[in-house]
Each structure stands twice: as C-alpha cells, then as structure tokens.
Amino acid sequence: MSEASASELTCEARLDLRHLPDYMDRISDRLRSFEADASQHGQRIDFRFAFGGASFDMERLVMRANATDRDGLARIKDLLATAVEVYAREENPAIVWTGDLAGETRLAQFREMVVTGVRHLTPHMRRIRLAGDDLTRFAKFGGMHIRMLFPTREVPDPLWPMLGGNGLPVWPADDRRPVARVYTIRALDADNGIIDVDFLVHPGESVGSAWAMQAAPGMKVGIMGPVGRPVRPAQWYVMGADETGLPALARLLETLPAQTKGVAFVEIADHAERQEIANATGIELHWLTRDGVPAGEDKLLAEAVRSVAWPKDVSTFGWFAAEAAAAKIVREHWRDTLGLGRDQTLAAAYWRRGSAGLMAG
Ligand SMILES: Cc1cc2nc3c(=O)[nH]c(=O)nc-3n(C[C@H](O)[C@H](O)[C@H](O)COP(=O)(O)OP(=O)(O)OC[C@H]3O[C@@H](n4cnc5c(N)ncnc54)[C@H](O)[C@@H]3O)c2cc1C
Structure with a gap:
C-alpha cells in the first residue's frame, strides 16, 4: 500500500466478500474518477489521492486507508465504503473500520x-x-x-x-x-x-x-x-448548463485560469434570468432562452452543445449539467458518437422532470 509514515493516520476494514476481484474494476474506475492514481502489485491495488492513500488486498480481503489528517482519512473511508456498498451490494457487505478514528461518531463532512x-x-x-x-x-x-x-x-x-x-x-x-x-x-x-x-x-x-x-x-x-468529482484541468472546455447547473458553471468561469478557452451555453427561462458573471477566462458565454417552453422540454441547450467542434491540438474537457434527458443526449454524443472517455467528459443529470430528489442519495 501507499506507505504510511509514523505521523499518518491509518485504518483498515475486513471485506468478507466472495467476489471482491469481480468488483475491483468498477471500484477502481470510481476511485480514479476522484483523481486517484491506481497501481497493481500482485493481488493488491493501491490508490494515491492528493490527501492520502488506500489499498485493496484481494488475497487477505482487506481494505486500508491512510492520510495525514482527520478530514483526509474520513474522506478516504467514505469513498472506499461507498464504492464497496455500491458495487458489492449483492453480497450485503458489513464494513467495520478498525485503527485510527475508529469509534468516532462526529461526522466530518x-x-x-x-x-x-x-x-x-x-x-x-x-x-x-x-x-x-x-x-x-x-x-x-x-x-x-x-x-x-x-x-x-x-x-x-x-x-x-x-x-x-x-x-x-x-x-x-x-x-x-x-x-x-x-x-x-x-x-x-x-x-x-x-x-x-x-x-x-x-x-x-x-x-x-x-x-x-x-x-x-x-x-x-x-x-x-x-x-462531486473534480473537473479535470484542460486548455479548452465546452460547457452547458440550465439554471440548476448555472451556479457551478459560473463558479468554474470565475475560477478557471485566464488563458482557458472554449464555449459555454446557459439555458434560462427568459432574459430576466440573465445574471452578471465575472468570467475570468477566454471561454465565450452564450445565453439561450426557452421563451415559454417549460424547463426540461427544450432541446436547444443539448443541440447547442452537440454542435460544437472539439479542437484537436489542445487538452479538452466537456462539462454539462442540466435536466436528465438533455444530459443523456449530450453524454451519448460525447461518449458514443465522439468516443470520448470519462476523463474528458462529465455530463450530469441535475434534476429529472416529474421526479423528486434526484441524486440526493
Ligand atoms: C450536483 C448537483 C448540483 C446542483 N446544484 C444546484 C444549485 O446550485 N441550485 C439549484 O437550484 N439546483 C441545483 N441542483 C438541482 C437540484 O438538486 C434539483 O433541482 C432538485 O430537484 C431540487 O429539489 P426540490 O426539492 O426543489 O425539488 P424536488 O422535490 O426534487 O422535485 C419536485 C418537482 O419539481 C421538479 N423540479 C426539480 N427541479 C426542477 C427545475 N430545475 N425546474 C423545474 N422543475 C424542477 C421535479 O421534476 C419534480 O417534479 C443541483 C443538482 C445536482 C445533482
């Protein structure tokens, strides 16, 4: 595993799972989408995050976490336990962490x-x-x-x-x-x-x-x-959001490096919903109005994002956050038609027409 030094906090949990190796690809994929570097050493897979490390030992059926501070360790325990609960659900995993912070009841997050x-x-x-x-x-x-x-x-x-x-x-x-x-x-x-x-x-x-x-x-x-997952650094972005994705899109435009290029579309009900955004980048921002069409029914946003040609000579990223049907159109276009990977695209459903509490967990 990611070697733990004396000052580090460490903990482990047994995984009494008959099919652990079968879940490992998906667990690994999920952890890598949270910016972990993965490396395999025989029956053990190590993950290195910016804030600590983790490992899954498929022979000894144990997972371990280490970090330099309590927040980092709590975060890694949460990421590992969530991945196991999601992908090993059919075996109903009973996770009990031992080691540092075991017995803690205050929820760090x-x-x-x-x-x-x-x-x-x-x-x-x-x-x-x-x-x-x-x-x-x-x-x-x-x-x-x-x-x-x-x-x-x-x-x-x-x-x-x-x-x-x-x-x-x-x-x-x-x-x-x-x-x-x-x-x-x-x-x-x-x-x-x-x-x-x-x-x-x-x-x-x-x-x-x-x-x-x-x-x-x-x-x-x-x-x-x-x-949420980190947005990958890139030189050029294509972005799309409706009103629910606008707060995140605005925050990205305010914080990405000044030399970043690209194009962003925001769908709003009408011109009265336009906001001032202190766009610190070279990303061009376009407002699209529904003008009477109910939210979640207009395909203008997905079509605008789909019509963008991706440049070949720079690092690129596609970011989209809106109603589920629009997110599906964009995801299929990016992943299936353009053949782009998860490391270059994030097309998320932020709400679903007619359904309450999407993604609230
Ligand atoms: C990662 C992420 C970040 C988000 N950030 C924001 C944010 O910063 N600001 C924000 O406003 N929302 C944001 N959302 C969207 C928000 O979580 C959903 O819109 C959520 O459904 C709102 O909960 P609610 O209780 O108001 O409605 P719910 O009880 O979930 O839904 C009730 C009804 O309202 C409908 N509905 C839900 N959202 C909308 C909508 N946008 N327009 C029209 N009808 C709708 C549903 O389809 C349902 O019929 C985010 C979602 C995600 C996944």
Missing part, C-alpha cells in the same frame, strides 16, 4: 448552518447566505457541491446524521430524518465561515425550492460535503 441573508438575484434565483464553523474542508477534495439537509413540515426539528462504524453517515431516527437535496457551493469564504448557495425557485411541490422561497435569517439547515 457535516455542518449545521444558519441563514444570514437572502438576495433575489433574478425573478427565479435566490442567493442564500449560510454561516457556520470550520468550513475549510469545503474547499478541499475538488468537490463543488453539498448535500443540503432540510427541515420540512413533517420533520420541523430534524436530528442530524452521525458517523457509523462503516465510515458512512447514520441517521439517529428515521422519523426525525431531514430531507436531502444537492446544491452547489456558489461561493465559499472559509475564513469568515460563509457559504453562498443559489437556489432556483421552480413550480410544483418541492423541498429545496420551497425552503428557499421562505428562507429567512436565523433558519437552520444542515450541509454535508463537499460532494
């Missing part, structure tokens, strides 16, 4: 936040400012998003999650469990303990949008994160 401000950015976009303690981890690991945990009419006073012995969140009581939805950290000021989140206010029964509509200073909400 959770914070309780308080609303301190609400701004109407456009008729349908609310910027909500949240304050909380110790937010530095939300700038780590390359994830731009958070899982927000909302109180609801049915559960106005939820119990927040804790850390289970398997390295994953546990919920103290099912009948006091908050409802989760995924949102983007539009801006983070860890020194002053502030996170801004831009909420699209959309029609229909909802949790996140309904909460944002009546959010007021003093209200409490939980967040877990950061979640």
Whole structure:
C-alpha cells in the first residue's frame, strides 16, 4: 500500500466478500474518477489521492486507508465504503473500520448552518447566505457541491446524521430524518465561515425550492460535503448548463485560469434570468432562452452543445449539467458518437422532470 509514515493516520476494514476481484474494476474506475492514481502489485491495488492513500488486498480481503489528517482519512473511508456498498451490494457487505478514528461518531463532512441573508438575484434565483464553523474542508477534495439537509413540515426539528462504524453517515431516527437535496457551493469564504448557495425557485411541490422561497435569517439547515468529482484541468472546455447547473458553471468561469478557452451555453427561462458573471477566462458565454417552453422540454441547450467542434491540438474537457434527458443526449454524443472517455467528459443529470430528489442519495 501507499506507505504510511509514523505521523499518518491509518485504518483498515475486513471485506468478507466472495467476489471482491469481480468488483475491483468498477471500484477502481470510481476511485480514479476522484483523481486517484491506481497501481497493481500482485493481488493488491493501491490508490494515491492528493490527501492520502488506500489499498485493496484481494488475497487477505482487506481494505486500508491512510492520510495525514482527520478530514483526509474520513474522506478516504467514505469513498472506499461507498464504492464497496455500491458495487458489492449483492453480497450485503458489513464494513467495520478498525485503527485510527475508529469509534468516532462526529461526522466530518457535516455542518449545521444558519441563514444570514437572502438576495433575489433574478425573478427565479435566490442567493442564500449560510454561516457556520470550520468550513475549510469545503474547499478541499475538488468537490463543488453539498448535500443540503432540510427541515420540512413533517420533520420541523430534524436530528442530524452521525458517523457509523462503516465510515458512512447514520441517521439517529428515521422519523426525525431531514430531507436531502444537492446544491452547489456558489461561493465559499472559509475564513469568515460563509457559504453562498443559489437556489432556483421552480413550480410544483418541492423541498429545496420551497425552503428557499421562505428562507429567512436565523433558519437552520444542515450541509454535508463537499460532494462531486473534480473537473479535470484542460486548455479548452465546452460547457452547458440550465439554471440548476448555472451556479457551478459560473463558479468554474470565475475560477478557471485566464488563458482557458472554449464555449459555454446557459439555458434560462427568459432574459430576466440573465445574471452578471465575472468570467475570468477566454471561454465565450452564450445565453439561450426557452421563451415559454417549460424547463426540461427544450432541446436547444443539448443541440447547442452537440454542435460544437472539439479542437484537436489542445487538452479538452466537456462539462454539462442540466435536466436528465438533455444530459443523456449530450453524454451519448460525447461518449458514443465522439468516443470520448470519462476523463474528458462529465455530463450530469441535475434534476429529472416529474421526479423528486434526484441524486440526493
Ligand atoms: C450536483 C448537483 C448540483 C446542483 N446544484 C444546484 C444549485 O446550485 N441550485 C439549484 O437550484 N439546483 C441545483 N441542483 C438541482 C437540484 O438538486 C434539483 O433541482 C432538485 O430537484 C431540487 O429539489 P426540490 O426539492 O426543489 O425539488 P424536488 O422535490 O426534487 O422535485 C419536485 C418537482 O419539481 C421538479 N423540479 C426539480 N427541479 C426542477 C427545475 N430545475 N425546474 C423545474 N422543475 C424542477 C421535479 O421534476 C419534480 O417534479 C443541483 C443538482 C445536482 C445533482
């Protein structure tokens, strides 16, 4: 394994799985999509992340994690346990970590936040400012998003999650469990303990949008994160987003290096939804309006992104975040028609027409 030095935190969990080698390709693929370098040594596969290491020993049926700090170790335990739970589901894995941080019940990725401000950015976009303690981890690991945990009419006073012995969140009581939805950290000021989140206010029964509509200073909400895969560095990008992907796209345009080139399309309901974005890059930004067509029904965004010719002589990346049907069109075009790999494309469904809580986990 990634050699652990004396100052490092280490832990391990037995994997009583009959078919571990059968799952390893998918586990490996998933961990590599979180920027891990993988290397095989006989029956052992090692992974090296920027914040620590991990290994799967297929002979001794054990997985190990090491990191220099608690946040890093908690993150690796979470990534490994999630991958095993997802890909070895049919064997119902019982993961119990031993070693450093075993027995810890505080969930490293959770914070309780308080609303301190609400701004109407456009008729349908609310910027909500949240304050909380110790937010530095939300700038780590390359994830731009958070899982927000909302109180609801049915559960106005939820119990927040804790850390289970398997390295994953546990919920103290099912009948006091908050409802989760995924949102983007539009801006983070860890020194002053502030996170801004831009909420699209959309029609229909909802949790996140309904909460944002009546959010007021003093209200409490939980967040877990950061979640999401890092966006790969590239010299040229093609990007597409509807209103739900706009906070992430805007953050990328504000933070990618100035010499970055490419083209980005944002789909909005109408011109009143246009926002000022401090685009720090050479990526050309185009706004597309639905003008009366309901969200999720217009194919303009997917078609615009599909029509872009990718340059051959520079490193490239395709990034897309919108309704599920549009994301499928773009993903199929990039992966199947253009033959691009996962390392060059990320086409994500941020919501699905007619279905509640997509991706909230
Ligand atoms: C990684 C990621 C990051 C995201 N970041 C943001 C963000 O920063 N800001 C943001 O506003 N959203 C963001 N989203 C999208 C958001 O999670 C979904 O829109 C979610 O469904 C909202 O929850 P809700 O409780 O309001 O609606 P739900 O209870 O999930 O859905 C209720 C109904 O509303 C419909 N609905 C959901 N979203 C929309 C929509 N956009 N337009 C029209 N109808 C809709 C559903 O189809 C369903 O019929 C993100 C999603 C992901 C996966």
